Amino acid sequence: MLSRTAENLFWMARHIERAENTARVLDVAHRTSLLPLDIEGTQAYLWYAPLNITGCADSYEVKYGLAKADTVSHYMALDPDNPTSIYSCLKLARENARTVRGAITSEMWEVINDTWLELNRLPKQMDYEKFRDFFDWVKNRSHLFRGVTLDTIIKDIGLSFIKLGTFLERADNTARILDVKYHILLPSLNDVGGAADYYQWGSLLKSVSAFEAYQKTYRDVISPQRVSELLIFRDDMPRSLHACMDEVEDALMAINGQSGKEARRLAGEQHAALHFGLTQDAFSEGLHEFLTDFLKNTALLSREIREAYLSRQDTAMIRQLTT
Amino acid sequence: MDTNTLKKYFNEMYADNGAVRDIYGRYGLWLKDLPDGTLERRNAEAELLFRRLGITFAVYGDAGEAERLIPFDIVPRIFGAAEWQRLELGLKQRVRALNAFLHDIYHDQEIIKAGIISAHQVLNNAQYRPEMKGVDLPNQVYAHIAGIDLVRIAENDFYVLEDNLRTPSGVSYMLENRKTMMRLFPELFVKHAVEPVEHYPQMLLNTLREAAPPNVAYPVIVVMTPGSYNSAYFEHAYLASQMGAELVEGQDLFVHQQKVYMHTTEGPQQVHVIYRRVDDDFIDPRVFRADSTLGVPGLMEAYCSGNVALANGVGTGVADDKSTYLFVPDMIRYYLGEAPLLSNVPTWRLSEPDDLSYVLAHLPELVIKEVQGSGGYGMLIGPTSSKAEIEAYRLRILAEPAKFIAQPTLALSSCPTLVESGVAPRHVDLRPFVLSGKDVRIVPGGLTRVALTEGSLVVNSSQGGGTKDTWVLED
Numbered sequence: 149m150l151s152r153t154a155e156n157l158f159w160m161a162r163h164i165e166r167a168e169n170t171a172r173v174l175d176v177a178h179r180t181s182l183l184p185l186d187i188e189g190t191q192a193y194l195w196y197a198p199l200n201i202t203g204c205a206d207s208y209e210v211k212y213g214l215a216k217a218d219t220v221s222h223y224m225a226l227d228p229d230n231p232t233s234i235y236s237c238l239k240l241a242r243e244n245a246r247t248v249r250g251a252i253t254s255e256m257w258e259v260i261n262d263t264w265l266e267l268n269r270l271p272k273q274m275d276y277e278k279f280r281d282f283f284d285w286v287k288n289r290s291h292l293f294r295g296v297t298l299d300t301i302i303k304d305i306g307l308s309f310i311k312l313g314t315f316l317e318r319a320d321n322t323a324r325i326l327d328v329k330y331h332i333l334l335p336s337l338n339d340v341g342g343a344a345d346y347y348q349w350g351s352l353l354k355s356v357s358a359f360e361a362y363q364k365t366y367r368d369v370i371s372p373q374r375v376s377e378l379l380i381f382r383d384d385m386p387r388s389l390h391a392c393m394d395e396v397e398d399a400l401m402a403i404n405g406q407s408g409k410e411a412r413r414l415a416g417e418q419h420a421a422l423h424f425g426l427t428q429d430a431f432s433e434g435l436h437e438f439l440t441d442f443l444k445n446t447a448l449l450s451r452e453i454r455e456a457y458l459s460r461q462d463t464a465m466i467r468q469l470t471t
Numbered sequence: 472m473d474t475n476t477l478k479k480y481f482n483e484m485y486a487d488n489g490a491v492r493d494i495y496g497r498y499g500l501w502l503k504d505l506p507d508g509t510l511e512r513r514n515a516e517a518e519l520l521f522r523r524l525g526i527t528f529a530v531y532g533d534a535g536e537a538e539r540l541i542p543f544d545i546v547p548r549i550f551g552a553a554e555w556q557r558l559e560l561g562l563k564q565r566v567r568a569l570n571a572f573l574h575d576i577y578h579d580q581e582i583i584k585a586g587i588i589s590a591h592q593v594l595n596n597a598q599y600r601p602e603m604k605g606v607d608l609p610n611q612v613y614a615h616i617a618g619i620d621l622v623r624i625a626e627n628d629f630y631v632l633e634d635n636l637r638t639p640s641g642v643s644y645m646l647e648n649r650k651t652m653m654r655l656f657p658e659l660f661v662k663h664a665v666e667p668v669e670h671y672p673q674m675l676l677n678t679l680r681e682a683a684p685p686n687v688a689y690p691v692i693v694v695m696t697p698g699s700y701n702s703a704y705f706e707h708a709y710l711a712s713q714m715g716a717e718l719v720e721g722q723d724l725f726v727h728q729q730k731v732y733m734h735t736t737e738g739p740q741q742v743h744v745i746y747r748r749v750d751d752d753f754i755d756p757r758v759f760r761a762d763s764t765l766g767v768p769g770l771m772e773a774y775c776s777g778n779v780a781l782a783n784g785v786g787t788g789v790a791d792d793k794s795t796y797l798f799v800p801d802m803i804r805y806y807l808g809e810a811p812l813l814s815n816v817p818t819w820r821l822s823e824p825d826d827l828s829y830v831l832a833h834l835p836e837l838v839i840k841e842v843q844g845s846g847g848y849g850m851l852i853g854p855t856s857s858k859a860e861i862e863a864y865r866l867r868i869l870a871e872p873a874k875f876i877a878q879p880t881l882a883l884s885s886c887p888t889l890v891e892s893g894v895a896p897r898h899v900d901l902r903p904f905v906l907s908g909k910d911v912r913i914v915p916g917g918l919t920r921v922a923l924t925e926g927s928l929v930v931n932s933s934q935g936g937g938t939k940d941t942w943v944l945e946d
Contacts, residue, residue, distance in 0.1 A: 151734040250712035457736040462725040
């Protein structure tokens with residue numbers, strides 16, 4: 149496969165996943181903002197969380213200053229000036245798809261193109277109460293895209309690059325959500341079962357569609373160890389780090405070939421740490437440190453994938469031809 | 472229906488007495504019985520289909536909306552089997568002669584020695600590429616894909632308006648138009664035996680295979696595009712996917728020891744045939760425009776050493792130039808020893824003093840075109856231009872007469888077309904696509920372009936023209 153095609157497939161999937169994740173993070177902030185404020189401190193505090201998770205707090209402050217419900221929602225959902233807004237992600241995903249139209253199915257293209265056309269029919273400034281519907285729509289479009297992809301695309305390495313993009317982005321997002329919220333998990337050991345914890349953990353779980361999974365799996369009050377176990381180590385939870393790295397490793401194995409040995413090694417190592425790791429170890433190491441390490445390794449893996457498969461350096465190629 | 476228009480121009484569907492021509496007989500009956508509003512409804516459906524599939528066309532200088540739909544008209548343009556057969560023979564003959572001409576001028580230049588065309592006309596043409604001198608191409612084919620624009624003046628009167636031998640586009644519209652018509656009007660295809668066109672990509676793939684360097688058993692074929700912002704990008708992607716070929720940009724390719732490779736996830740892979748939709752000027756910054764970022768450094772060297780084939784070949788522009796056009800009937804006689812089956816439009820060359828003075832005296836009646844122009848840009852249509860426009864154009868001509876040719880304003884045939892006021896006649900032309908490999912091949916029909924503005928004779932999509940499905944009926 150052309151490196152440029154692989155690159156665009158990878159980023160197409162990554163941008164769609166990112167749009168969905170941003171919608172999830174904002175959705176939770178909207179839900180939480182409906183609760184009495186003392187549960188998560190001031191309003192500004194509440195609205196910094198989504199900015200921090202998606203890493204756009206600095207650029208937001210330059211434009212708007214203090215974090216407020218309506219401006220944060222607009223900035224992260226619809227602002228074309230924000231390169232990580234849902235709007236920008238869906239635009240970039242469509243650009244990626246357009247560039248590799250021949251490598252995706254017409255059905256996939258129609259979902260992405262329709263999404264973009266529908267997005268452009270929405271008002272440029274959305275009423276605050278319309279945002280929840282919008283987030284649902286974004287999630288649905290993303291689900292639809294993945295469903296259509298799995299149902300229509302040929303199972304070759306093109307699909308593997310799509311999966312790589314999806315699951316690296318998702319792993320990254322889950323780790324960031326946990327990291328930004330880890331303070332909720334740690335100090336509350338002595339307050340297990342309290343109402344505040346219930347809502348905070350509940351919202352965290354809901355942001356990654358894990359609330360029902362938690363209830364089903366543990367049938368017990370929400371505890372920090374279990375939340376971490378569910379979202380980090382359990383491989384049956386679709387947005388957990390372990391499940392994501394399962395997919396990443398599988399995709400790299402399917403791509404296989406001459407290139408990418410180091411990428412496969414890194415993914416294998418990371419996967420093994422999650423496969424054999426223990427929740428209590430992550431806690432004793434410090435959850436923040438554990439997650440920081442994970443994010444660092446994921447970035448390393450992404451770079452390795454870029455260099456092995458996606459970049460187009462003539463000199464590197466000629467070296468391959470002459471050896 | 473406006474009867475004036477009917478008398479003045481040949482109408483594809485209606486004879487002068489208002490009766491439906493035989494070829495449109497079944498269609499006419501169907502149309503007559505169609506409940507009011509049906510065409511409009513299906514037209515809306517068609518538009519939705521095109522928009523969703525993302526079949527768009529970017530128009531240069533149209534900054535507001537980078538992607539626009541080319542209007543699709545749902546009334547087909549229909550040819551009878553016998554009509555088409557005559558056109559087909561004429562088209563194949565013409566393209567054979569053009570390829571023979573290109574081979575000749577890049578080799579022994581017999582046609583110049585024979586005094587049929589001047590050395591000046593060929594060698595001083597900006598599109599003549601001295602780099603191609605002595606380069607042998609498989610099957611001696613230069614223009615593998617040719618788009619020959621035809622217009623009809625009367626029942627049996629067709630003219631070639633121009634030959635497009637560089638990177639002719641529009642074939643994806645021909646294919647998508649047919650697909651759309653079959654989806655919207657299945658009942659019509661039951662009533663008519665319409666010659667299929669869907670196998671065009673396969674025919675193109677075969678043509679490209681035959682263009683491959685000899686001794687390559689399984690040539691790797693790619694389609695090369697200037698990128699997703701090119702106006703015809705949709706078509707590049709479409710053809711690549713229909714042929715199962717990679718769609719590459721210049722940045723995906725590199726040359727090593729006179730061989731062309733593409734960057735893949737598996738490392739470098741050699742490429743043998745490039746169906747390139749990038750103009751000569753941009754394909755190799757080392758040889759042509761140094762500022763081009765669309766091309767591949769070293770590509771010409773690889774091409775001239777015979778390690779890679781380009782379709783179309785380099786240097787075809789000298790043969791589709793509007794001032795060379797004049798000589799195509801002579802080429803047919805000279806190379807093939809045959810009488811031309813398709814006529815040229817009478818053309819005045821403004822480099823000739825006699826022609827120039829005649830044309831300057833008759834500007835309001837004539838169409839003036841730039842020799843190097845394409846896509847309907849920069850032309851003057853005398854009868855529909857204001858005095859001021861004509862005078863401004865006169866100054867341009869006087870500044871550099873050799874840059875222009877003139878032709879009479881042709882009474883292009885019209886075809887019923889769905890417009891806001893209902894079904895009304897609009898002027899049409901036809902671009903069939905002629906493929907040359909070991910043989911010359913052509914799918915029946917081509918792309919019918921239609922000028923949607925009442926009275927307009929400009930059918931180019933860049934000038935607001937639309938397209939129609941073109942049917943060739945089986946016997």
